[in-house]
Amino acid sequence: MVSGGDMVLFVLQQVQPETPWHWIALAIAAVGEVLSVVFVLRVLARGGSPSSTVLWVVVILAAPWFGLLAYYLFPRRLQLKRLRRLKERQAQRPSRARGFGDLSRRNDADGTLTRLLLRFDDDAVTDGNAVTWLPSGRDFFDAAAAAIARARRFVHCQTYIFRADATGRRFLELLTAAAARGVEIRLLFDSFGSLGLKNAELQALRTAGGRAEAFLPLLWRRRPFTVNLRNHRKILVVDGEVAFTGGRNIGDEYATDRLGRTRQWLDAMVRIDGPAVARMHHLFAEDWYNATEEDVLAEGRVAALTPVAPVCGQDRVGVVRSGPDRDVPELWYAMVQAIADARSTVDISSPYVVPPPAFVLAMSVAAARGVRVRVHTNGAKVEAPILYHAQRSYYRELLTAGIEVYETLEDYNHAKVCVVDGRTVLVGSANLDMRSAHLNFEAAVVLPESPALALAILETLGQRCVACRRIREEDLSRDPIRKTIEGLCRLLSPVL
Numbered sequence: 001m002v003s004g005g006d007m008v009l010f011v012l013q014q015v016q017p018e019t020p021w022h023w024i025a026l027a028i029a030a031v032g033e034v035l036s037v038v039f040v041l042r043v044l045a046r047g048g049s050p051s052s053t054v055l056w057v058v059v060i061l062a063a064p065w066f067g068l069l070a071y072y073l074f075p076r077r078l079q080l081k082r083l084r085r086l087k088e089r090q091a092q093r094p095s096r097a098r099g100f101g102d103l104s105r106r107n108d109a110d111g112t113l114t115r116l117l118l119r120f121d122d123d124a125v126t127d128g129n130a131v132t133w134l135p136s137g138r139d140f141f142d143a144a145a146a147a148i149a150r151a152r153r154f155v156h157c158q159t160y161i162f163r164a165d166a167t168g169r170r171f172l173e174l175l176t177a178a179a180a181r182g183v184e185i186r187l188l189f190d191s192f193g194s195l196g197l198k199n200a201e202l203q204a205l206r207t208a209g210g211r212a213e214a215f216l217p218l219l220w221r222r223r224p225f226t227v228n229l230r231n232h233r234k235i236l237v238v239d240g241e242v243a244f245t246g247g248r249n250i251g252d253e254y255a256t257d258r259l260g261r262t263r264q265w266l267d268a269m270v271r272i273d274g275p276a277v278a279r280m281h282h283l284f285a286e287d288w289y290n291a292t293e294e295d296v297l298a299e300g301r302v303a304a305l306t307p308v309a310p311v312c313g314q315d316r317v318g319v320v321r322s323g324p325d326r327d328v329p330e331l332w333y334a335m336v337q338a339i340a341d342a343r344s345t346v347d348i349s350s351p352y353v354v355p356p357p358a359f360v361l362a363m364s365v366a367a368a369r370g371v372r373v374r375v376h377t378n379g380a381k382v383e384a385p386i387l388y389h390a391q392r393s394y395y396r397e398l399l400t401a402g403i404e405v406y407e408t409l410e411d412y413n414h415a416k417v418c419v420v421d422g423r424t425v426l427v428g429s430a431n432l433d434m435r436s437a438h439l440n441f442e443a444a445v446v447l448p449e450s451p452a453l454a455l456a457i458l459e460t461l462g463q464r465c466v467a468c469r470r471i472r473e474e475d476l477s478r479d480p481i482r483k484t485i486e487g488l489c490r491l492l493s494p495v496l
Contacts, residue, residue, distance in 0.1 A: 113424065113448045116337045117318040120330045124320070129274030130313025131447060133456040137255040140248055140269040141167070147238040148174045153302050154184040156284045158235040160193040160429070161249035164201040168250050176205045184302050185210030188288055190231045191217040193249070215291045215441075229324055232429050232440040234269075235284050240306035243272045243280040245445060246427055247416045259412045263382065266408075266464050268349070268415035268457075270427050270445060276317035277309045283321055283443055315450050322430065323441035331430055332437055334446050336362045338420045342371045345422065347461055349376040349415045350432035351383075353391040353398075353405070354493045359432065360394070364401035372404070375432070376415075376461060376468065379407035389489035396476055405471040411464070416444075419458055423451045434493050 117124045134140045148155050155178055162168055179185040185205065189197060191214035202212040215231040236244040246269030248254040253265045272280065285297045297304045322329035339346055339362045346366055353375060355363075367373045375398070380388050398405055418426040428444020430436040447453060477483060 113334065113337050113341060113446070114316070114318070116333060117320065117330070117446065117448075120320075120328065120333075123279060124330075125316060125318040126275040126279065127316050128311030128313060129272060129276045129315040129317045131315045131317060131445065131450065131453055132271040132273075133453055133460070134244075134246070134269040134271055135267075135456075135460045137248065137257045137265070137267065140244065140246075141171075141255045143271055144171075144236055144244060145174055147236075147242050147244075148178055151178050151183045151238050153239045153306060154186070154237075154296075155239075156186045156188075156235070156237045156281065156288070156296070156303070158188040158231070158233055158284050158287060159249050160190045160230065160232045160234065161251055162187070162189040162194040162197050163249075163251035164197055165252045167252045167255040168197075169201075171250050172201070172205055175210055176208045179205060179208035179210035182209075186288060186296065187212040188215055188231075188284070188291060189213075190215050192230050193232070211292075213288075213291050215287065228439055230435075230440050231287060232436065233283070233287065233321075233443040234429050235280060235443060237277060237281045237284055240277060240281055240303065241273070241309050243277040244269055245272070245280060245429070245443060246270055247414050247429060253412075254414075259382070262410065264411040264467075266411055266413045266415055268417050268427060268460075270453075272317065272445065274309050274312045274315070274317070276319055276445065279317075279319040280443075280445075283319065287441065315447055315453070318446040318448070319443070320428075320446055321441070321443045322437070324439055325441075329437070331428065331442055331444050332356075332359070334444075335359070335418055335426060338418065338424050338426060338446070339363060339366050339373075341424070342366050342373075342420045344371060345420070346371055346373045347376070347417075347419045347458060348374070348432060349413060349417045349461060351378055351412070351414050351416075352387055352431045352433040353377045353394060354387070354433040354490075355394065356434060356437045359437075360397065360401075363398070363403055367402035373402070374404040374406065376406050376413060376465065377408075377432075378413050379409055379469070381410060382408060382412045386489050386492065389486045390493050392477075393486040393490040395471055396473075399471065399473055399476070406465055406468040407471060408464075408468050411467055413464065417457055417461075419454050419461075422454050422458065424448055425450050425454050425457060427457075 114125055134143060155175060157175070175185050175187060185208075187202075187205070187210065189212070194214070205212055216229055234245055234248060246267070248267050248269050253259055254267060257265045257267070259265045281303070282297070285295070285303070289295055295301070318334065320331040320334050322331040336358065346363070363373050363375075377391065378388070383391075395405060416428055416430055425447040426444050428442060430440070430442040430444060436442055477486075
């Protein structure tokens with residue numbers, strides 16, 4: 001391998017030794033080589049997945065200055081130290097959700113999944129909720145608009161993408177009107193996902209008294225900035241009484257279910273009524289605190305004075321999250337455990353299929369013991385080429401394990417759901433990829449025993465599956481060039 005330093009030395013050989021540029025270039029090359037060794041040692045000491053480690057080592061050694069710049073733009077440790085400190089300070093106040101309490105005094109009606117969730121936190125699971133499936137954009141945005149219009153105390157909204165298109169402007173108008181009548185409005189958006197959102201477009205909301213803040217802004221004052229850590233959660237909480245979560249961002253395609261003129265946008269959200277709303281709100285408060293250092297649940301605040309939503313249904317709900325600031329990725333633990341408990345079927349929907357090795361193993365083991373495992377994802381016509389080739393590199397392994405893979409033909413599937421045995425449901429923001437597993441801040445709700453909701457979701461997946469094709473062994477490319485491209489794209493999977 002020819003390193004960046006070797007290339008510079010080759011160029012220097014063509015330059016007259018007596019020129020000052022010769023020594024400047026030599027100094028730059030030497031410093032680059034020294035720093036590359038230092039940072040390679042840091043990468044090795046940091047640990048992490050072997051594929052990610054090898055990728056960073058190769059990039060830094062091959063092109064030292066480019067590699068060092070990329071390593072600075074895609075860091076984790078510097079930001080995470082601060083985020084963990086804020087999380088520890090904010091977590092000193094317990095969640096106000098009414099959970100199960102002492103695990104030793106609870107029965108195990110829902111099996112190991114409930115017990116796993118309770119190991120994370122006694123308040124992680126609540127009874128007495130009503131969860132409503134919202135498969136279409138109109139279902140969600142109409143329900144969200146009605147809830148915001150009725151708001152009396154606060155509206156807290158968190159999203160990855162907020163577009164200033166017709167849907168975004170209408171949403172901002174709803175928030176601004178609520179702020180004008182005295183409702184506390186807080187809008188949290190990811191700085192990278194909402195890159196096109198301008199301050200001028202938020203001015204009316206702020207003038208009316210609402211707050212709008214970016215999570216990990218790219219130009220982070222007094223702190224290192226990053227383009228790699230992204231808050232991918234989608235949460236809307238109104239008055240502590242109702243919450244929404246799932247895969248929809250704020251933008252035209254998410255509201256109209258249209259991608260261009262002819263294609264459909266397929267997505268999913270759920271509405272939550274009941275005690276689990278407090279748990280979801282606690283998660284928003286944690287992210288808001290990380291972004292602004294404002295504790296919205298501090299004693300005396302409007303949100304803190306809101307009582308926990310009363311029992312209003314029969315659903316047992318666990319609120320789980322994952323993120324690079326957490327030692328335990330409870331969301332992924334819950335998904336793996338649900339698949340491990342599967343007896344007959346597993347249905348997973350994700351726009352991307354670049355799964356962590358542990359997840360591939362969980363699905364393969366389930367398929368090996370006779371469980372029908374089905375994955376719904378996107379085809380070549382709608383997926384970005386690098387992502388599509390990366391996920392295609394996993395297909396042979398999945399098909400060999402007996403896992404069914406379905407691709408959309410024209411439509412775009414953005415829904416993130418998992419249904420096990422027609423009774424266990426997980427709906428949230430996480431994709432089935434390395435980024436969601438290791439880099440993104442994600443959230444989901446888990447229902448260990450909800451046959452009605454599971455049936456509604458399976459019916460929706462069945463309707464969407466009509467416009468899909470099942471991938472079979474003969475559909476996999478045998479062209480060595482195509483397989484090489486897929487393999488190269490797979491190398492980028494840790495950061496895609």
